[in-house]
Amino acid sequence: MVKILVGVKYSLRVENLAIDPKTKAIILDETPKKMGDMDKRALEEALRLKEKHGGEVTVLCVGPKEANKILLEVYAMGADSAFLIPTNDYLDTFSVAKIFAKFYEKNGPFDLILLGGASTDSFTGVLGARIAGLLNLPIIPFANQIVLEDLKIKAESALDDGKYKFSAPLPAVVTVTLEINEPRIPKLKDILRAKRQKINELSLSDLELDxxxxxxxxxxxxxxxxxxxxxxLDATDPSKIDEVVDKLINYLREEGVL
Amino acid sequence: MSIMIYADKIDLYSELINAGNILREAFGGDILGIVIGENNVKSIDRIRKIGLSKIITFSANELNEFNPVLYAETIKNTLEEFDVRYVLMNSSYKNKILSGLLSSFMNSALVVDVIRLNVEDNKLLAERPVYSGKASAKEEINADKAILLIKSGVFTPMTEEKTEAEIIEKLIDTSKVSLELLEFSPKVVEEGVKLDEADVVVGGGRGLRKKEDLKLLKELASILGGAWGVTRPLAADYGWAPEWIGISGASINPKLYIATGISGQPQHTSGIRGSKVIVAINMDSEAPIFKFADYGIVGDLYQIIPKLIEKLKEIKEG
Structure with missing residues (x-):
């Protein structure tokens, strides 16, 4: 049996950023959003661990009220309970880490905290480590592969200079990469079932974080x-290729890069 | 009060010291260095005269390979001992984890991927790319202590010779650390020019049909005296190369970047922003990559690259 806490972020779809043409400011309200790519894989990994070892998957999201859309998806994928801490203010990763740490202490015990290695939009990649630091838990970051055995978690981290195989006793924090798995696509009946499941809301006061x-x-x-x-330059007509390549070479010479 | 510099590559200390000088001019204090791991400690002479007042070294065997929890415990004690208010590190995945732990231990602010740093009215301001590198955010630090991870190449290395740093050797206490490193397999570095140091880079994307076709990139790169690389799907999903060009992989800043068969996902285009001239070759005239290119050729890379190689060879042979 393994009790897992998963964090998901209601992230901007960075490929569809709404940009004010004059000021170049990002218009957050008009930018479409989704569950973070790595977060979804963290949830998938949690569900697979649960399927293998039994247990429970709890999901926590800190974000605006509309983030309940992704929590429906979280239920459709198979999570046991989903919590939203609604907030409209900008929160830095440290604040989000404090919320997770408090939630962990009040709603635990959990054996594992699983998160995406980095959020899809701000991509800082530090949340997991900050939570681990606050709770004094070991962390295995950017895992490509996770194995749970004998109350230990073993995972392979893909870091700058190579692959690191780490082992940590439970409880632990693990963050995952895009490569770890291919998340499931919920079936229609799962989506319908999800609509009947309750999204729990907690305020910062509930967590004593006013x-x-x-x-x-x-x-x-x-x-x-x-x-x-x-x-x-158009070289879709093969007879143009010779001419186009000559042109390119001339341009590159003018630029002084050849 | 002091400022601490830590880098996971010995060559980066001389860049970070110039970031440290900005903080020192504004807030005072000494700049200290911390060097971890036997190999790095062996190369310490290279950073002894760059302006660090003291260098604290840890060369215990257990520290030869990265273990975030062990490294964080090691640095934490030193930060307390020397009353450190600001920590500067190079921005890397390893340091993101390390600084994440440390910032919680120290109760400090943390900004990663910093590309600009300044102090205005006693306020520390940092700028960093966000949203897959499509935008930049200005962040104001609102805490007494801060850790800043600086992108390499943002500050020029210190070349002046300064007073020699005092060396303080330290031992570690490893009894408390719960995270165990079982195995480390270093990245296989292919022979040839390194991506992040190359003057010319040739990149390949999903327009390439099979792994063998990488030889087209390699040949073009070699005639231009440059390096070749691929996009994330080719490296991460197909395993055609050990690393990829992009914000989550290698960021490049060559004089010339040639993107072939690459559609131009934000993840990729933000990693090539530093290139002086960008050429894109793609079949699809609507591919986003053309918006990031100085020169674009719409056409079949399987015909265009061989032609380009042929003509460059002719030029070379004069």
């Missing part, structure tokens, strides 16, 4: 301007 203070303020977020020349 005085939560951010350590970082995001003061300005602006899209980069793409200032490329965008000179396009």
């Amino acid at each position: 005085d939560l203070k951010v350590t970082i303020n995001m003061t300005d977020v602006r899209a980069y301007e793409e200032k490329r020349k965008q000179i396009i």
Whole structure:
């Protein structure tokens, strides 16, 4: 039996960012959102561990009220319970880590905290480690593979210079990569069932975190301007290839990069 | 009060010291270095005169390979001993985990992937790319202590010779650490020019039909004296290469980048932003990559690359 706490983020779809054409500011309200890609794999991994060893999967999401959409998906995939901590304010990762740590202490015990290695939108990749630091738990980051045996978790981490095989006693924090699995696609009956399941809401006061203070303020977020020349040459007609390649070589010589 | 510098590659200390100098000018204090692992400690002479007042070294055997919990415990004690307020590290996956743990231990702010750092009215401001590198965010630090992970290449390395640092050797206490490293398999580095150091990079994406076709990239890269690389799906899903070009893999900054058969996902395009000139070759005239290119060729890479190789060879042979 293994009790797993999974974290999911209601993330921006970065491929569809809404950008103010004048100021280049990002319009968050108009940008579509989804469950984080790595978060979904963390949930999938939790469900697989539960299927193998028995147990329970609890999912926690900190985000706006609309994030309950992804919690429906979480239920459809097979989670046992889902919690939303609704907040509209910007929270830095430290605040989110404190919320997870408090939730863990109040709603535990859990054997494992599973998270995505990094969020799909802000991609800092530090939340798991911050939670582990607050709870004094071991962490295995960016895992490509997880095995649970004899009350120990073994996982392979893909880091900058190679692969690290770690082993940690439970409870532990593990964060996963995109490569760890292919998440299941819920069936229609699962989606219908999910609609009847209750999304639990907790406030920061419920977690005794009324005085939560951010350590970082995001003061300005602006899209980069793409200032490329965008000179396009058409070589779809094979007889043009010779000419187009000559042109390209000339351009590159003018640029001084050949 | 002091400022601590830690890098997971010895060459990066001389860049980080220039970030440290910004903080020192604004807030005062000494800049200390912490060096972990036998191999790094052996190379310590290379960073002895870059402006660090002290270098604290840990060369215990257990520290030769990365263990985030053990490294964090090791650094934590040193931070307390030297009253460290700011920690600067190079931005890497390993350091994200290490700094995540440390920031919780120290109750400090943490900003990763910093590409700009300055102090205004006594407030520390950092800028970093967000949303798959499509945007940049300015962040104001609102805490007494902070850890900042600086992207490599943002600060120029210190070249002036400064007063020699005092060396303090330390031992570790490993009894408390619960995380065990069972095995480390280093990344296989292919021979040839390294992606992040190359002047010319040729990249391949899903427009390549099979692994053998990578020889097209290799040949083009070799005639240009550059490196070749692939996108994430080719490396992570197909296993055609050990690493990929993109924000989650290797960020590149060559003079010339040639993207072949690459559609241009944000994940990839944000990793190539540092390139001086970008060329894209793709069949699909609607591919997003053309918006990130200075020169785009719409056409079949299987015909265009061989032609390009042929003509470059002619030029070379004069």
